[in-house]
Amino acid sequence: MPSINHDDHTISFKIVYCGTPLSGKTANLQQIHTKLDPTGCSDLVSLSTAQDRTLFFDFLAVEADALPGYKTTFHLYTVPGQVTYNATLQLVLRQADGVVFVADSQMDRQRDNLQSLQSLEANLRMNGSSLDRLPIVLQYNKRDLPNAAPVEYLEYLFNNRPTPFLSFESDARTGRNVLATLNAISQAVLHQFRLRTAPENAPNELPTHALAA
Numbered sequence: 001m002p003s004i005n006h007d008d009h010t011i012s013f014k015i016v017y018c019g020t021p022l023s024g025k026t027a028n029l030q031q032i033h034t035k036l037d038p039t040g041c042s043d044l045v046s047l048s049t050a051q052d053r054t055l056f057f058d059f060l061a062v063e064a065d066a067l068p069g070y071k072t073t074f075h076l077y078t079v080p081g082q083v084t085y086n087a088t089l090q091l092v093l094r095q096a097d098g099v100v101f102v103a104d105s106q107m108d109r110q111r112d113n114l115q116s117l118q119s120l121e122a123n124l125r126m127n128g129s130s131l132d133r134l135p136i137v138l139q140y141n142k143r144d145l146p147n148a149a150p151v152e153y154l155e156y157l158f159n160n161r162p163t164p165f166l167s168f169e170s171d172a173r174t175g176r177n178v179l180a181t182l183n184a185i186s187q188a189v190l191h192q193f194r195l196r197t198a199p200e201n202a203p204n205e206l207p208t209h210a211l212a213a
Helices: 025-035 083-093 107-126 151-158 178-197
Strands: 003-005 010-018 045-048 053-060 071-078 098-104 136-141 166-169
Touching (some): 025 098, 083 107, 098 107, 098 151, 098 178, 107 151, 136 178
Parallel strands (some): 098 136
Antiparallel strands (some): 053 071
């Protein structure tokens, strides 16, 4: 749930990038941090583990009007993908407002992707949430690699739902669709917040230029 500070008139949303190890979560945040306006962006903090890293930073989306008279910020996190860091995943997912699930498109990584998605579902349940209650965006990363699975197959594995999630093909290493993914999850988070706080108001889109430098 968002954090509202009435003293300094800010509202903050938490977005978590999840996925199997080396799927491209870190590359996403690094690309986003590079592309955002540095005047409205904090430092990128990295906490290293044995095989993966937890990264986080926040940025001010100056044209995202969640509440009139309040500045809107987004806190972006990645978490380690290994099951040995499950406690870290559960902790970071606590009070998350939206999730980006980064899937490694390589054909031989699909079992790992499925295990990671199952871990995400289990940890959301332990936090009293679920995939159906939280804005989710899927990112099929590493589409530039020759052994990338067909998108139709990935959609069947991860998005075969009554109401499919929004999904993007990406190459986080070069930045392809990294900001598009961020913009989509940000819009979804703001949309859900507005529906909960003012259902009679139609949601406004978060302009892409509010995210990019």
